Amino acid sequence: MQLVLRALVALSALVLLSLGAGFLLMPDVPMAPLGLSAESAVGINFLRGDAGASLLLVGGLVARAALAGDGNKLVIPIIWVLLLLGGRILGMVLDEGGVAAAPLFATDFGLLLVLLLGRWKMRSAV
Numbered sequence: 001m002q003l004v005l006r007a008l009v010a011l012s013a014l015v016l017l018s019l020g021a022g023f024l025l026m027p028d029v030p031m032a033p034l035g036l037s038a039e040s041a042v043g044i045n046f047l048r049g050d051a052g053a054s055l056l057l058v059g060g061l062v063a064r065a066a067l068a069g070d071g072n073k074l075v076i077p078i079i080w081v082l083l084l085l086g087g088r089i090l091g092m093v094l095d096e097g098g099v100a101a102a103p104l105f106a107t108d109f110g111l112l113l114v115l116l117l118g119r120w121k122m123r124s125a126v
Helices: 001-026 028-034 042-067 071-094 098-119
Strands: none
Touching: 001 042, 001 071, 001 098, 042 071, 042 098, 071 098
8 A cells, every 4th residue: 555655646746747847848838728828928937937846846845755755755745735725715716717627626636635645654764
């Protein structure tokens, strides 16, 4: 079970790192499937800097936990996903048509479950 969770955590890290690299290097590619558009260079710069850097950082932290087999290293990524889910809930409640983000919420919730299970089951080697 621990090996399966470690593999799921590692796969999550690869997805996060891939998304981060995509936003950093080619922000227009991941934008369309997510329904995002940037009207100016400032918008594209935001996606490169904020979305790309944040996803790369969290993906790196998740990868570090998976490689070390240490669930304790997942605390910051778990907090990040909880904040992400809080923002999604606010958007679904306050924004017109916000319920359209429900699939993103479900994906983020799945990531949270993987990280929480990894934190719970993966034990530090030290």
